[in-house]
Amino acid sequence: MTGTEITAAPRRVLIADDGASSRDLLRSILESGGYVVGEARDGEQVLAMAGEFAPNVVILDLQTPQLDGYATAAALKRMPSLQRTPIIALTPAITQTAPEQLSRAGFAAYLVKPIGPARLRQCVEKVLKSA
């Protein structure tokens, strides 16, 4: 997705989380903020969907089955159309979060669960702005 074709602000978010209620929460928060949301259960689905969905932001739960967040991020970075797409990590707890590692893995930002609506929206806006 290139900027010239899009007149409206880029508002497409692809989310990956293995919990249905988690996905519903993320979708509900983002949709109420005016975003178009694509849902994936795990990293493999993200990779399968990413090309066609053409997200402006990808949100990856680090603990998804099949392909975890790190591997998925690395794979996305290898896709030419998604090389510059910012990726946000969802981490399960502050004590299980290593910012240096996330930074090295190419994540633009991270959010520690539980995800509140305000924090999520701010975070997405921030990475879109700096992207």
Place this chain on the structure above:
Amino acid sequence: MTKTPTQISPGADDAAQRLDAERWLAAIVESSDDAIISKTLDGIITSWNAAAERIFGYSAAEAIGEPITIIIPPELLPDEAEILDRLRRGERLSHVETTRIRKDGSRVTVALSISPIRDADGKITGISKIARDVSELKKLLAREALAQAEAVAERGFHEMIENAPDAILQVGRNGKILIANRTAERLFGYTREELIGAGVDTLVPGSVRSQHAVDREKFASSGVSRPMGLGLELYARRKDGSELPVEISLSPTQSASGVTITAVIRDVTERRRAEQQIQSLQQSYMAELENRHKEAERLNMLKSEFIASVSHELRTPLHTIIGFAELLGEEGEGPLNEKQRRFLRHIQTDSEHLLGLINDVLDLSMIEASGLTLRTESLRLRTAISEAVNAIRPFATARAVTVREGEIPGVDVLADPLRLRQILYNLLSNGVKFTAAGGEVAVTAAIDGELVRITVSDTGVGIAQEEFERIFDKFYQVGKTTVGVRQGTGLGLTICRQLVEMQGGRIWVESEPGKGSRFHFTLPTQPTVTPITEPLAPAR
């Protein structure tokens, strides 16, 4: 006594006969090997024969008229007085061994025979003394005794060598055995006759025999002893061809016939066997230990995996509950009434409390289950503190508590970044929890020798001194005495202490109720400076 010469020279007149007899007697006295001395009852010497001159060194002219005490050692004078008494009473003394002094002061051992001399009426008029020099005899006896003792010692020495626990050989430079003890016969299975004159090489296993002669020559010319126990694996060969493990000490001896080598050969068969047994025991213990270690590691791994999976299962629904409650609270899907808002606040508060509990329990279980492998690295202290402060800020802001980064030295610390963050986050969140709205939580740090001391202070309720230690115990809560403050699990500080100590530091608290608390912990510093990396800011 006076009769005898009369009989010897019959036919002379009385006077002439008496004169002859006296001359005869004098000749006998003079030719005696024993000193023959006469003295008065007062001890004045009246006659002194040639032997007396020889034994005591005084001439007759010098001795006669002198008191007998000139030849008596001072310490024996009392004895002499007693002897004189006994003689006056008519007693005799035979072969009394005593010591006398010569004219030159040297001493001589003599055997004395002393008798009273009576006149024709039987009255005691003098004393005769025969002294035999027994010094030479004594020396002879002593030499005999010594020779006997030497012979005994020699035999003992011989027996000792013969029965030594080790085989002992003396070998000439040409390699021929000169001496072999009995133990050598037993050890090698040769008789002594076979051993003596044989080449010592016959006792050396064939595989090293050729080298042996070279080594022996080298050793003989070195002149230095070689002790046992140098860790050499040596073997000797018996007559029947079998080999036995040995230890050998060698010492060269320079004798008139050239260099000989004394070899002491110890049979170490039993010891080698014991060593092998110990070694095999050790190996089986090590294998057992390794198996147990592997099993323990496997169980730990399982436990860690289980905890990780439980943690995921427990947290995920709570995360969603909290998220949806917050979303509902935004009233984006329509306004809530006052009661609904109150219910929602309860859901939020209690779920967050529950999440805090779960997080702490899981953290502690993780630490205790896996023994927690630290990934210690050198990291910028300022960066780590900034990250933790940023992470706590939303929580602090919600409670109207200010979080401030104070003076932090630009050092690198040796720590596991994740665990350091966990310590800081726990201390900061405690600080925020126990500080009323409008208060402040601050982080400062200072170099303390090879360590850096990090301090998290708050303006909160404070802690009584008697609780300074207990607050680090599992499940202990200050909250019991603090009204109106809702606490966590009582595990946060326990986790902190474990993590700090694992990283080579210590943690303690200073506080006064009502005046806030200062939690200090130390970490080792890394002297070299690493480039500062741009931290990844957590999203807000």
